[in-house]
Amino acid sequence: QVQFAESGGGVVQPGGSLRLSCVASGFGFSEFSAKWVRQAPGKEPECISVVNPRGAIIKYADSVKGRFTASRDNANSTVFLQMDTLNPEDTALYYCTQGGNIHFALPPTPGRGTQVTVSS
16 A cells, blocks of 8 residues: 655744655655645645656756755655745645656645644
């Protein structure tokens, strides 16, 4: 059974940082690209980063480029998202999944994801 477990979210002030982690299980993690997706209340899901299987090619949405850094640790089936210079528009539920298309994102299943709230 394919599973993902995200962690690291929280409440942070504008300009702050957070580091998210996502542990995958139930499939050959190192064979697939991994993506980070976020969904803000009332908005469509947005894929913000895609990391290729070896972590050598990483794509970012324009909304996070230069502020967020994605990486992966295949030995531990984990993908990370370092988020710096956060602003209130980054407030959303963040989750990870497999896939290589940065232009495609599905909503999370219930109970998935870690909440990030940027507020003063």
